[in-house]
Amino acid sequence: MNPWKQLLDVQAVDTVSTQLDHRRSQLPARAELVAIEDQLAALRAEVAAVESEKHVLDKEQTRIEDEIASIEDKIASADRQLYGGSSDVKELQVLQEEIGALRRRISGLEDQELALMEQVEPIDERLAGLAAQREELDRQAIALTASLAEAEAEIDRERDEVRARRDELVAGIEPAAVQEYEKVRGQLGGVAVARLEHGSCGACHMKLSAVEHDRILHLSPEEPVRCEDCGRFLVRD
Numbered sequence: 001m002n003p004w005k006q007l008l009d010v011q012a013v014d015t016v017s018t019q020l021d022h023r024r025s026q027l028p029a030r031a032e033l034v035a036i037e038d039q040l041a042a043l044r045a046e047v048a049a050v051e052s053e054k055h056v057l058d059k060e061q062t063r064i065e066d067e068i069a070s071i072e073d074k075i076a077s078a079d080r081q082l083y084g085g086s087s088d089v090k091e092l093q094v095l096q097e098e099i100g101a102l103r104r105r106i107s108g109l110e111d112q113e114l115a116l117m118e119q120v121e122p123i124d125e126r127l128a129g130l131a132a133q134r135e136e137l138d139r140q141a142i143a144l145t146a147s148l149a150e151a152e153a154e155i156d157r158e159r160d161e162v163r164a165r166r167d168e169l170v171a172g173i174e175p176a177a178v179q180e181y182e183k184v185r186g187q188l189g190g191v192a193v194a195r196l197e198h199g200s201c202g203a204c205h206m207k208l209s210a211v212e213h214d215r216i217l218h219l220s221p222e223e224p225v226r227c228e229d230c231g232r233f234l235v236r237d
């Protein structure tokens with residue numbers, strides 16, 4: 001028996017298999033997921049930049065607060081001396097002036113801190129906005145990952161069926177013919193065998209010459225025939 005008739009069925013199954021592979025690699029959810037991951041990466045970079053901007057201001061604020069604390073220590077110590085029982089009026093006056101100067105210094109530092117906090121406020125708002133965007137993108141990524149997995153699983157199920165069908169078909173064909181089929185399929189873009197339809201090759205659609213067509217019609221049905229143009233095996237009824 002001419003194995004190419006059976007291999008035509010294998011070819012049909014293999015073509016479905018190739019289509020499934022293509023569909024699996026081109027699932028829209030995959031491209032959408034890549035786009036979302038790109039957006040997330042850009043967002044993470046933006047968050048890092050804004051955070052480092054905030055970090056500079058935070059450090060400056062800490063520096064101001066440390067300075068205020070150390071001045072407050074100085075005031076406390078001057079206060080202790082002031083109420084320490086000294087009756088030297090001149091000394092007490094100097095202490096009071098010193099305390100006054102320290103308090104003015106603190107007040108200036110507090111103004112600086114307030115100005116800093118006003119700068120931090122819009123940065124915090126930006127960070128909150130970015131965090132909300134990120135949450136939304138994360139949500140979309142999770143949903144897309146799930147729908148992608150579902151679509152892949154569906155295709156994998158179909159592919160398993162197709163493979164099982166192929167195994168059945170191939171089991172009934174002589175191995176040398178299957179090997180030849182695989183070889184030609186590898187060379188000719190995944191299609192090794194086609195039907196001869198009204199004198200034309202079912203794969204490349206080239207019309208066979210009258211001489212060739214006539215020659216084929218007179219061959220034994222067991223004789224393998226190849227398209228004179230594309231080289232694929234031709235199955236005739």
Ligand SMILES: [Zn+2]
Binds near residue numbers: 202231232
């Ligand atoms: Zn052809």
